[in-house]
Amino acid sequence: MSLFNIFNKNNKRKEQNQQMIEPPDIPTFPVSINMEENRKYIKETFHYTEDLIEKKLTTQSGKTLYLIYFDSSTDKKKLESSVFNRIYELKKDQSLDRAFEELDSVKLFVLSDGIDELLAGKSLLLIQDTGYCYAVGTTELIQREISEPENEKVIRGNHDGFIEHLSTNIQLVREIINHPSLVVRYNTIGEVTKTKTAILYMEGRCDPQVIEEVQRRLSKIKVDKMITPGIIEEYLEDNIYSMFPQFISTERADRSAINLIDGRIIVLVDGDPTALLLPITFFSFFQSGDDYNTRWLAGNFYRMIRVISFLLAVTLPGVYISVITFHYEIIPFGMTFVIKDAVEHIPYPPLLEAFFMELTLELIREAGIRLPAPIGQTIGIVGGLVIGDAVVNAGFVSSIMIIVVALTAIASFVVPIHEMSVAIRILRFPVMIMAALLGFVGIVFCLTIYLIHLCKLTSIGQPYFYPFAPFSFKGLLNRFIRIPHTIEIKDSEKDNQNKKSSSS
Amino acid sequence: MKRSVLLSLILLIILTGCWDSRLLRDITIVKSAGIDLLEDGTFQSTVASPIPDVHEADERTQIITGTGNTILDARMSIDNQTAERVDIAKLHVLILGEELVRKRIYPALDIIFRDPRSSLGSKVAVFDGKAGELISRRLEDKPRKSDFLADLLETAENSSIVETLNVQLICPILFDPGEDIVLPYLSMGEDDQPYLKGTALFNGETMAGTLDTSDSTMLMLMKGEMGPNVLLTEQVYDNQDMDVQNYVTIKVKESVPTLDLEVKSSSKSVNAKFNHVLKVEVIEFPHDQMQSEEVIVDLNEKLSKQLTNKAETIFSKLQETNCDALGIGRKLFGFHHPYWEEVNWQDEYPNITFTSDVNVEIIHHGIIN
Numbered sequence: 001m002s003l004f005n006i007f008n009k010n011n012k013r014k015e016q017n018q019q020m021i022e023p024p025d026i027p028t029f030p031v032s033i034n035m036e037e038n039r040k041y042i043k044e045t046f047h048y049t050e051d052l053i054e055k056k057l058t059t060q061s062g063k064t065l066y067l068i069y070f071d072s073s074t075d076k077k078k079l080e081s082s083v084f085n086r087i088y089e090l091k092k093d094q095s096l097d098r099a100f101e102e103l104d105s106v107k108l109f110v111l112s113d114g115i116d117e118l119l120a121g122k123s124l125l126l127i128q129d130t131g132y133c134y135a136v137g138t139t140e141l142i143q144r145e146i147s148e149p150e151n152e153k154v155i156r157g158n159h160d161g162f163i164e165h166l167s168t169n170i171q172l173v174r175e176i177i178n179h180p181s182l183v184v185r186y187n188t189i190g191e192v193t194k195t196k197t198a199i200l201y202m203e204g205r206c207d208p209q210v211i212e213e214v215q216r217r218l219s220k221i222k223v224d225k226m227i228t229p230g231i232i233e234e235y236l237e238d239n240i241y242s243m244f245p246q247f248i249s250t251e252r253a254d255r256s257a258i259n260l261i262d263g264r265i266i267v268l269v270d271g272d273p274t275a276l277l278l279p280i281t282f283f284s285f286f287q288s289g290d291d292y293n294t295r296w297l298a299g300n301f302y303r304m305i306r307v308i309s310f311l312l313a314v315t316l317p318g319v320y321i322s323v324i325t326f327h328y329e330i331i332p333f334g335m336t337f338v339i340k341d342a343v344e345h346i347p348y349p350p351l352l353e354a355f356f357m358e359l360t361l362e363l364i365r366e367a368g369i370r371l372p373a374p375i376g377q378t379i380g381i382v383g384g385l386v387i388g389d390a391v392v393n394a395g396f397v398s399s400i401m402i403i404v405v406a407l408t409a410i411a412s413f414v415v416p417i418h419e420m421s422v423a424i425r426i427l428r429f430p431v432m433i434m435a436a437l438l439g440f441v442g443i444v445f446c447l448t449i450y451l452i453h454l455c456k457l458t459s460i461g462q463p464y465f466y467p468f469a470p471f472s473f474k475g476l477l478n479r480f481i482r483i484p485h486t487i488e489i490k491d492s493e494k495d496n497q498n499k500k501s502s503s504s
Numbered sequence: 505m506k507r508s509v510l511l512s513l514i515l516l517i518i519l520t521g522c523w524d525s526r527l528l529r530d531i532t533i534v535k536s537a538g539i540d541l542l543e544d545g546t547f548q549s550t551v552a553s554p555i556p557d558v559h560e561a562d563e564r565t566q567i568i569t570g571t572g573n574t575i576l577d578a579r580m581s582i583d584n585q586t587a588e589r590v591d592i593a594k595l596h597v598l599i600l601g602e603e604l605v606r607k608r609i610y611p612a613l614d615i616i617f618r619d620p621r622s623s624l625g626s627k628v629a630v631f632d633g634k635a636g637e638l639i640s641r642r643l644e645d646k647p648r649k650s651d652f653l654a655d656l657l658e659t660a661e662n663s664s665i666v667e668t669l670n671v672q673l674i675c676p677i678l679f680d681p682g683e684d685i686v687l688p689y690l691s692m693g694e695d696d697q698p699y700l701k702g703t704a705l706f707n708g709e710t711m712a713g714t715l716d717t718s719d720s721t722m723l724m725l726m727k728g729e730m731g732p733n734v735l736l737t738e739q740v741y742d743n744q745d746m747d748v749q750n751y752v753t754i755k756v757k758e759s760v761p762t763l764d765l766e767v768k769s770s771s772k773s774v775n776a777k778f779n780h781v782l783k784v785e786v787i788e789f790p791h792d793q794m795q796s797e798e799v800i801v802d803l804n805e806k807l808s809k810q811l812t813n814k815a816e817t818i819f820s821k822l823q824e825t826n827c828d829a830l831g832i833g834r835k836l837f838g839f840h841h842p843y844w845e846e847v848n849w850q851d852e853y854p855n856i857t858f859t860s861d862v863n864v865e866i867i868h869h870g871i872i873n
Contacts, residue, residue, distance in 0.1 A: 324528040329593040329623065333651070336533060336594055341556040343529045350527070437517065439525070 029112045031126075031133050035066065038111060038126050038133070042068060045115055052118075059090050069123035075140035079123060083136055096127065104137035119194065143168060149251035149273070151418055156293040158254035166196055166270035169253070173200060173266075176257035181205070187218050195227035196270040200256075205263040210279060210460050214265055229274050232267060236278065238458045243426055245285075245419035246459040248277040254289055279459035281466045283480055285420040286310065291482050299482040309411035313424045314450075316411070317358065318435035318443045320404045321350045326439030342398040351436035353397050357405040358432075360387060362425065365409075532566075532588040535650035538635030539575060539612045540601035546571050547604075547612070549578035550636035551590065552650060565649065567640040575615045592616075595623040597653045598671060599690070601635040605704065605711040610678065616671055624672035627657045629688040630704040630711065638690065638698055646697075653698065657688055660700050664724040664731040664756075665717050678709065681849060682833025686723065689714050705827035708850075713825035715818065722814050723822075726780065727830060730759045735787065740806040749791045752803060757867060758783035763830065767840045772847065774856040776832060778815060785868035794869040807864035815860040823854045832856070 032038050039054065046052050051072045057065040067083060086099055101107075105125075108114050109132045114124045121139030146168070149161035158176070162169045170184055181203040189195050197218065201211055214236065221227075221235045229249055237246045250256060251273050256266045259277045267276040277284075286306040291299035323330060324343055331339055346353060364383030368376045388406070391397045408428065415421045427450065434442030457464035467475030477483055532553045540548040550569045568590075570581030583590050604612055616622040631638045639649075646652040660666045666688040677685045684706045691701035703720040705713045715723060721736060734756040741750040759782050766775040786794065786803070793799045822829055833853065837844045 325525045328526070328528045328531065328533075329621075331594075333594070333596060337554055337556055340528055340531075340533060343527075344556050346529060434517075436525075437523070 028110055031109055031111045031114075031131050033129060033131055035064070035126060035128055039066060039068075041111055042115070042118075042124070046118075057084075057087055059087055059096065061090070061096075063096065064128040066126040067123055068118065068126065069138065070118060070121065073121035073140055074123060074138050078138040078140075082138065083123065083125070100125070100134050100136070103134075106135045108133050108135055116194070141165065146172070152250060152252050152255070152288075152416060154252075154289045154293070157289050158252070160253040161251045162253060162256075162268070162273040162275060164271050164273055166198055166268055169268050169273070169275070170198060170200065172253040173257055173260070176254060177202070177260060182260065185215070187215070189218060189221045189232070190227040191222065191224050193227050197227070197232065198268045198270075199265055200260060200268065201265045202260050202263065205261065206265060207263065210462070211265060213460055214267070214278070218267075227269060229267070229269055229272055229276050232269060233276060236267070236276070236460070238460065242453065242457055243423050244282070244454065244457060244464070245417070245423055246278070246280065246457070246464065247419075248280050248284055248417055249274040249419060250277060250417070251275070252289065258289075258292075279462040280464075281459070281462075281479070282454060282464055283307075283467075285415060285417045287482075288416045292485075296482055296484045303482060306414050306416070309414040310424060313408050313412035313414075314427050315431055315443060315447070316404055316408045317354045317428060318431035318446070319440075320401065321354055321432055322435040322439040322443060324350050325436060339400055342400045345395050346398050347395070349436070350401070351432060353401050354405070354432055355429075357391075357397055357401055358408075358428070361405055361409050526589070526591065530588050531591045532586045533594050534590055534592045535594065536597040536599065536639055536653060537592065537595055538599040538601065538631070538637075538639040539578075539604060540634050540636050541604040541607060542571060546573055547575050547578045548634075548636055549575060549582060550639040551582055551592075552639050553586075553590075554648075554650075565642075565647075569636055569640070575612055579615075591621070592619075593621045593623050595626040596650045597657070598626050598628050599631050599635040599638055599653070600628065600687075602630060602632050602704075602711065603634075605630050605687075605706075608709045609706070609711070610709045613671065613675075613678075617675060622671065625670050627654055627670055627688075628674060629653070629657060629690050631698075632689065632691045632701065638692065641692070641696065641698075643697065653690075656690075656698070656700060660688060662731040662733050663721070664729055664734040665700065665721050666703055667724060667727070667729050668731075680831075680834065682828065682835075682837045682844075683831035684708065684827045684829055686715075686720070686827070686829045687711075705822065705825045705829065707826040712827055713821065715821065719814070719818055719821070722811065723818050723829060725756065725759050725782070726761050726778070726815060726818070728759070728761050730756060734759075736784075736811075738807055738810045740803060740810070741791065744791060746790070751788075752786060752791075752807070753788040754784040754807070754864075754866075755787045756782055757785050763832070763835070765832065765835055765840065767836070767843045769843075772843070774832075774836070774843075774852070776856055776858045778819075778858065778860040780811070780815065780860070780862040782811070782862065782864045783867045784864055786866055786870060789869070800866050800869070804864055804866055807866075808862055811862040811864060812860050815862055816858065819858045819860065823856075823858075826850065826854055828853055 029041055032041075043052070043054075051070055053069055053071045055067040057067060059065065065087065067079075069079065082103055086103065090096065090099060106117070108117070111133065114133060114135055117135035118124055122135045123138045125134040125136055127133065143165050144163055146160055146163055148159040152161075160172055162172065174182065179202070183201055183203050185199045187197045187199070189197055199211070199214060199218070217236050218232070221232065223231060225231060233245075233247055233249070234240055239246070248255075248259075256275045256277065260266060264277050264279065267278070286303055288302075288306075291303055293299075294302075324339065328336070328339075343350075348356070360383070364379060364387075367383070368379050371379055388402050392399045392402055412421050412424045412428075415424060431443055431446045434446040436442075438445065454465045455469040463470055466472065467479050534551040534553050536552045538550040540550070542548050548569060548571045550567060552565045552567050554565050566586075568582045568585050570578045570583075570585065572578035572581050579590060579592075598616070600609065600612055616624075641649075643649050643652065657666065661668045667686055669685070669687065674685050674687070677683050686706065687704045689701045689704040690698050693699050700717060702714050702716040703723070704711050705715060718736070721734060724730070725734065735753060736756065737751055737753045739750050740752050744750050759780070761778070761780045764777040764779070766777065767773075768775065784807075789803075791799075819830075828849075833844075833849045836849070
């Protein structure tokens with residue numbers, strides 16, 4: 001029963017989330033005429049933190065100014081050029097306000113708003129005897145260089161990858177799509193981190209309902225945790241219990257741009273180089289930028305290889321288990337005895353054998369990622385070659401099983417999107433267990449359940465398994481197969497609707 | 505409610521029948537088997553199963569013989585002699601002893617038809633002696649005997665010496681009152697090597713006679729079974745210098761046999777008119793002279809006559825053994841049903857008259873003109 005309680009709890013949590021949206025928790029504090037009160041308010045809000053610098057400046061006209069900024073996130077050069085120099089240059093008769101209005105600054109009447117600006121790296125300029133203050137843009141940008149993402153390489157085409165800085169990322173997209181219909185909407189999410197997120201879409205190409213739905217779901221996010229795309233993804237997902245990723249996360253600017261043009265939304269998060277593409281279909285995961293840059297026949301060939309490798313990675317260990325457990329008669333005559341030879345002295349049932357090898361492989365993979373690159377390679381060699389060979393020689397695992405596991409592993413790495421290849425690796429285990437219980441019947445049983453799930457799954461309300469369910473022949477030509485660029489297949493009105501919102 | 509659904513789903517998966525897994529490592533794979541009828545009425549079953557031996561090219565074979573009152577009984581007795589369970593799902597060749605098939609063939613096959621695990625694709629052949637002997641004989645130079653026998657039969661099928669048959673395909677013919685089976689007939693040569701002796705003709709379930717390889721090739725052609733590589737050697741002259749010049753070897757390119765049946769209602773007799781058009785290629789003709797039109801016409805005529813005679817001999821042999829290999833009964837059943845109803849085909853078959861006309865036409869004569 002407890003299992004179902006989980007669902008109920010979840011429902012309750014959703015209700016709570018809806019109630020929590022509105023009230024802001026910092027009480028408003030208008031800028032006081034009394035300077036001391038203002039300074040005290042700011043310092044108290046920041047609990048007298050020591051990287052909060054306060055500088056007293058006096059203009060030639062004798063006005064006292066207080067410049068408050070965070071030492072850690074302020075660009076000193078900017079501060080000097082825009083604030084200090086400006087103040088020293090001020091003539092007696094020149095108005096202070098005019099000087100600052102020419103700067104990158106915002107006039108604030110409420111000091112509590114200034115808190116947020118300070119946190120964002122701006123400096124706050126308090127002026128004696130006035131009921132307002134200025135927030136001056138002196139934020140220091142920490143940026144790394146734009147390089148090609150490590151895990152999504154292409155041979156031909158754009159090598160730009162997103163970085164951790166939001167506006168740079170948007171700039172990258174804008175560079176590819178120079179069109180006025182590209183719209184950016186900012187949101188700030190997270191109680192603690194106050195993370196800036198941006199939704200990008202093409203007006204007129206994107207389904208407005210989807211945009212609305214995405215914004216509704218984003219506004220529901222109320223967490224204390226770090227805002228990473230992972231969290232946003234879970235809040236945006238239609239089915240969080242599904243094993244299939246419902247969004248593509250990519251670090252490639254060109255992939256994002258292509259998807260924007262196809263009518264999708266991308267969600268960018270400040271501080272994270274990955275963009276979420278949504279809504280998405282199952283087959284989008286099997287596409288790579290290379291498909292569109294190589295010749296169309298080759299593009300199709302490699303796309304098919306990826307789809308086949310998906311099937312292979314999910315079913316191959318299961319098929320092997322069921323063949324040597326239930327259906328050895330399907331092995332061709334010539335191979336019967338080779339396989340019989342291999343499995344003759346294996347002490348464990350094939351399922352255990354397979355689990356042992358698969359888990360070892362995952363172990364090696366995980367260890368390889370965590371370790372620094374030079375040691376990672378050693379682990380690969382030790383794990384792959386030494387363990388593989390020794391395990392066969394010792395007679396724990398049959399040599400055929402090593403072949404199967406190795407093939408499966410390679411097949412699962414072909415899929416270009418990391419989330420999907422993780423999903424594939426997990427999808428394989430139920431198939432293996434069912435194969436050991438019921439043979440081919442079990443595999444069919446398991447795959448049927450997967451298929452039903454895929455057909456029913458949606459991504460922001462759009463069908464996940466398009467163009468197969470709902471079936472569309474034109475969609476198949478446009479999305480599943482990569483036809484030559486010069487041939488254009490006109491979608492009918494209804495398909496057009498689909499095209500706008502779903503699939504690739 | 506939800507819980508019960510979940511529970512029943514889990515139970516459905518876990519408790520559906522017994523776990524009928526058969527691990528490959530716990531199975532003795534039988535590749536060839538021989539079944540014999542012993543004098544005391546019990547069956548003897550001999551199976552050959554290669555023993556896996558890693559990194560060795562030739563397989564060592566274990567031969568196990570068991571006897572029992574039924575085939576399964578005999579198999580059980582084999583089971584008791586092996587460490588692992590005997591499994592015939594990968595059976596390649598099934599050899600039947602002549603004594604068994606002279607009596608009845610079906611009892612030996614019954615268990616194979618009933619057992620869902622049987623290998624229905626395995627080839628069936630008759631051995632002129634004890635099948636167990638052939639199975640248990642260690643052949644020199646042919647360590648993989650099962651494969652050797654299967655390949656032998658397959659090559660014979662390609663050359664149309666025997667019909668393409670397996671355990672599954674003989675079943676409908678076996679139960680057909682209007683047609684009889686013809687099985688490959690193996691024998692052991694003087695040098696202890698098995699060879700294909702011809703075909704065994706069956707009358708119903710009983711073996712009734714044999715044909716040699718050359719006759720059986722003709723019989724297969726008459727049945728309309730033509731493999732990709734059918735060769736016939738016929739004597740066309742008897743006065744040449746060298747003996748070899750008297751013969752011609754032809755390769756059949758096209759074979760169209762037609763069989764017309766005529767039932768005379770008055771005498772209730774059946775006339776079978778067999779007409780066979782063979783388009784052939786001359787493969788070997790040491791006499792040469794192929795460029796001359798006359799020789800070709802002469803050859804055509806001689807071959808036609810020769811093969812017509814052959815067809816008639818074969819048919820008389822079939823009638824003698826009461827083996828309706830051509831399926832004449834089937835045709836009567838279909839096209840002359842009242843007649844079929846009236847007579848007992850078993851008794852009537854030896855009495856039908858058969859006239860044959862084989863027309864040979866040489867369409868190619870090799871690359872030498």
